[in-house]
Amino acid sequence: MEEVLPIFNSAVSIDCVLFGFDGGELKILLIERNEEPFKDWWALPGYLIGDDESLDQSASRILHELTGLSDIYMEQYYAFGEVGRHPQGRVVTVAYYALLRLGGDKALKPLSNYAKKAQWININELPKLGFDHQHIFDKGLEKIKRRIKHLPIAFELLPEKFTLTQVQNVYELILGKKLDKRNFRKKILSFGVLKDLDEKQKGVSFRAATLYKFDKRKYAKLFSKEISF
Amino acid sequence: MEEVLPIFNSAVSIDCVLFGFDGGELKILLIERNEEPFKDWWALPGYLIGDDESLDQSASRILHELTGLSDIYMEQYYAFGEVGRHPQGRVVTVAYYALLRLGGDKALKPLSNYAKKAQWININELPKLGFDHQHIFDKGLEKIKRRIKHLPIAFELLPEKFTLTQVQNVYELILGKKLDKRNFRKKILSFGVLKDLDEKQKGVSFRAATLYKFDKRKYAKLFSKEISF
DNA sequence: AATATAATGTGTATTTTTTACACTAAGTAA
């Protein structure tokens, strides 16, 4: 007696929640869609996985095609599969997030015309999003809030050289609350992943702050360590 | 100009990693498969999602059909989608875990004959598993290790009434190391979710320990709280 | 040159949390 064989009638997509920090603001990357469904709507960059790609590979490729960005390490955080979430059929989407350093160099030019354009938008001024993307974004924000408390992932948002005040700004934006300056510095330095560059900020109109960079080797070690019970 | 429409040529499945605690051992629930591929192999209980079910609903239904268990709260933790992971086509699987109290009452009887049988197996004595299920299990174990450090989820593994020593045993099994008895008790009680039942263990051959139960209301509150930076 | 401005950068005392550590109490079995 034979059970029903798998029926390949579904699709799997990837959606990317990319956080960026720019001009003191926390932003995410959205595209303006050029295709139905939700043509002309804003949405998270996302598309169907390819037949010969793992989920991770799909995520990188899709991000590249829709935004022009490459070499971005993204982390998978949840799969969304409500029945009616895609109007054209059953599409389960796997969501990824990443934290990015913004600033001049990385241009946004969709290679596919599936997206009209890609743009960084302040997370407090999000437009109405297509599909269930608002929900996917909300979960992504929650996720990084939890993460940032345990690991110094905030550095991924900053340029190579940064000041401690900038780091604190990122934390305050993500956590949505003010932190004490002295305690913050004490704690963030205690991770042991910041290197004092013996170098000052340039082009600021008041006292220049010391620049730091972060030590990738030590940073990587932190990820393997676990807090013990 | 028209982009390619979504092509519905994939399948999505659910796999469940159910942890159970019994006789001082940490076990997971496996099925012996009755269908190709991997007929006669051991595997995690899992099957394809249904057309009219969300992922969560599918997970509950599949678990029930393959093991007879119902009313189990499972949590999604990762999606696995390597290209060759399923020999019959592209199947992306979404993994769920749950912690269960074992013991007499819950019988294991697969309703579907997709599984020959379901059985609890010590996590240190796992057989070779079909598909990439060993990998899925490994990730699930990692996940609960991290979780148990922050939230008292171990109680989900215990019977309604339990002793503090039993709780400690569960922690030690999951974390894979010995813990100090006094410090453990201090900490576990400090969560404020345990209720002293003023009642002793019965039928043990030495000094009987005090029984506790856990307070579901306070327990639920813990989940919403966050540790602040 | 002097002054105002705005952000940088620093220390300590207090409280809370974590850790390390060893013996007595109670119940059962022989």
Added chain:
DNA sequence: TTACTTAGTGTAAAAAATACACATTATATT
């Protein structure tokens, strides 16, 4: 009654988290 086995308990020390305020420095203005 004795031997055995597990339950149950406290304290001191160390480490981490918190609360809190002012002097310093570079620039811009007059």
